[in-house]
Structure formats: C-alpha cells, structure tokens
Amino acid sequence: MNKPIVGVMPLWDEEKESLWMLPGYMDALREAGALPIMFPLSTDMQDLLQLADMCDGFLFTGGQDVSPELYNETPLDGLVECFSPRDEMEHIMLRYAIKENKPLLGICRGIQFINADLGGSLYQDLPTQHPSKTEHHQSGAYHLPIHSVEITQGTPLSECLQLKSLPVNSYHHQAVKDVAPSLEVMAVSEDGLVEALHMPDHRFLWAVQWHPEFSHKQDKTSRKIFRAFVDALS
Numbered sequence: 637m638n639k640p641i642v643g644v645m646p647l648w649d650e651e652k653e654s655l656w657m658l659p660g661y662m663d664a665l666r667e668a669g670a671l672p673i674m675f676p677l678s679t680d681m682q683d684l685l686q687l688a689d690m691c692d693g694f695l696f697t698g699g700q701d702v703s704p705e706l707y708n709e710t711p712l713d714g715l716v717e718c719f720s721p722r723d724e725m726e727h728i729m730l731r732y733a734i735k736e737n738k739p740l741l742g743i744c745r746g747i748q749f750i751n752a753d754l755g756g757s758l759y760q761d762l763p764t765q766h767p768s769k770t771e772h773h774q775s776g777a778y779h780l781p782i783h784s785v786e787i788t789q790g791t792p793l794s795e796c797l798q799l800k801s802l803p804v805n806s807y808h809h810q811a812v813k814d815v816a817p818s819l820e821v822m823a824v825s826e827d828g829l830v831e832a833l834h835m836p837d838h839r840f841l842w843a844v845q846w847h848p849e850f851s852h853k854q855d856k857t858s859r860k861i862f863r864a865f866v867d868a869l870s
Contacts, residue, residue: 639669639670639671640669640670640671640692640693640866640869640870641670641671641672641673641690641691641692641693642665642670642671642672642673642691642692642693642694642695642866642869643672643673643675643687643688643690643691643693643694643695643729644657644661644662644665644672644673644674644675644694644695644697645675645694645695645696645697645699645722645725645726645729645746646674646675646676646677646697647697647698647699648677648699648700648719648721648722650700650719655674655676655677657674657697658697658698658849660847660849660850660852661695661697661743661849662674663849663852663853664848664849664852664858664859664862665695665862665866667852667859667862668859668862668863668865668866669863669866670692670693670866670869672695673691675687675725677721677722677725678725679721679724679725679728681728684725684728684729684732685728685732688729688732688733688736688738691738692738692739692869692870693733693738693739693740693741693840693865693866693868693869694729694733694738694739694740694741695740695741695742695743695746695865696726696729696730696740696741696742696743696745696746696749696750696843697743697744697745697746698743698744698745698746698807698808698847699719699722699745700717700718700719700722700745701716701717701718701745701748701760701809701810702718702723702745702748702749702752702758702810703716703718703720703723704716704718704758704760706723706749706752706753707752707755707756707757707758709757709760711760712760712761712764715760715761715764716760716761716810723749723753726749726753727753730749730750730753730754733841734835734838734841737838737839738839739839739840739841739865739868739869740838740840740841740842741840741842741843741861741862741865742842742843742844743843743844743846743847743848743849744807744808744844744845744846744847745808745810746843747812747830747832747833747843747844747845748808748810748811748812748845750816750819750833750841750843751812751815751816751819751830751833751843752816754816754817754818754819755816755817755818756812756813756814756815756816756817756819757813757814758810758811758812758813759810759811759812759813759829760810761809761810762808762809762810762811762829763809766811766827766829768827769827770783770825770826770827770829771783771806772806772807772808772809772811772825772829773806773807773808773809774805774806774807778805778807778847778850778851779805779850779851779853779854779855780805780851781803781804781805781851782804782805782806783803783804783806783825783826784801784802784803784804784825784826785801785802785804785823785824785825785826785831785832785846786800786801786823786824786825786826787799787800787801787802787822787823787832788821788822788823788824791820791821791822791823791832791834792822792834792842792864793822793823793832793834793842793861794822796860796861796864797857797860797861799857802823802857804831804845804846804847805846805847805850805851806845806846806847807847808845811829811830811845812829812830812833812845815830815833816833818835818837819833819834819835820833820834820835820836821833822834822842823844825845829845830845831844831845831846832844832845839868840864840865840868842861842864842865844861848861848862
C-alpha cells in the first residue's frame with residue numbers, strides 16, 4: 637500500500653542563497669507513516685499546482701517573518717525579516733489546500749502565515765508589542781519545554797491529546813494577534829497568546845506555534861500531532 641505524500645514547504649537561507657530543511661519535519665512525518673517531499677521555492681502557480689496534485693497534504697514549516705503587508709501594516713524598522721517569495725508561494729498552496737479540502741499542518745511561521753493570509757493579524761515583534769515574562773524565544777535544547785499552554789476543551793487538539801494543559805518548546809518573535817474569521821483557537825499560552833488554531837469547516841487544517849518537529853523523538857504528544865495529521869491524509 638502506497639504511503640500518503642506530504643508536500644513540505646522549503647526553508648530559505650538568504651546568506652547562502654540556498655534551500656534547506658530541518659530533518660525533524662521529515663523524520664516526524666516518515667515515522668507517522670507519510671512520505672514527505674520538499675517543494676522547490678517557486679511562485680509559478682502552474683508548477684505549484686502540478687506538484688500539489690501529487691500530494692495528499694501539506695506541511696507549512698518555520699522560517700522568515702510573515703510580511704506585515706498581508707495584514708495591512710507597515711513593518712517595524714529593523715525588527716522584521718521578510719521573504720516575499722515564500723509568502724506568495726504559501727498563499728497559492730493554502731488556497732489550493734482549502735479549495736481541494738486537503739489536510740494541512742502549520743508549525744510556527746505556519747500558524748502565523750495561515751492566520752494572516754486568511755484575514756487575521758500578527759504581533760510583528762513580541763518583545764516590542766507584547767512584553768511578557770513568558771519565554772517565547774528559547775536558546776538551545778529546542779526539544780525541551782519552556783512554558784505551558786492551556787488547551788481549549790472540545791477542540792480537535794483536546795480530543796487528540798486528552799489534556800487540559802501542555803508543556804511546549806518555543807522559538808518565535810511573531811505571533812497571532814487577531815484570529816482570522818474562519819479559524820478557531822485550540823490553545824493559549826500562559827500570557828494569553830494564541831498557540832494553536834484550526835479551521836472547523838476543513839477536513840484537517842491545524843496549526844501550532846510551538847515546534848513538535850524538535851520534540852517528536854522525546855515527546856509522545858508531539859508524535860500524536862503528526863499522527864493525527866497523517867491519519868487525516870487517507
């Protein structure tokens with residue numbers, strides 16, 4: 637029996653002008669039973685849709701900041717590092733996934749982009765716009781939890797994990813501010829930030845702010861998230 641194929645959005649290194657990928661994304665998907673493939677970086681709609689038709693679902697990875705232009709704001713000077721080709725590419729892929737009702741999982745930048753592209757907004761820089769004692773940008777040992785989130789009961793994430801709270805890792809400086817109209821909150825951090833979203837009317841569209849790709853080897857809840865995604869592919 638063929639494994640379901642997951643199209644993984646590429647990471648871009650501006651300094652080296654190269655595509656790259658964290659192995660945790662690919663390993664976690666393979667361990668959950670999927671066959672992941674990294675997409676090329678492209679804004680050619682015809683090429684992207686041809687590739688998308690080959691896939692059963694999609695993973696939106698981390699990376700550069702989401703452009704504030706998506707939610708009608710001016711970038712804060714010196715605090716936002718954007719990459720417009722990635723935004724344009726993921727806009728095409730998100731709209732395709734929704735139209736075709738194909739499963740999609742967003743991680744870190746993934747939750748931010750999905751929310752912004754669907755009409756929500758972001759904190760451009762948490763230290764500046766949402767100062768807090770909660771650590772959202774840990775250094776090193778990225779597989780270890782740094783703060784906890786409260787899981788909204790009755791949501792798909794609650795049903796999947798069977799938990800009321802969850803310790804998570806955290807490595808970001810942007811975050812969801814206003815939630816897009818078509819999305820609903822599944823988890824909130826200690827200091828009130830949205831940490832997980834889903835689209836109720838979609839077959840499977842989940843997004844989390846933390847990094848299960850860093851913790852999946854040690855943490856069964858991280859593996860459950862990837863498994864729920866892969867199970868939705870078939």
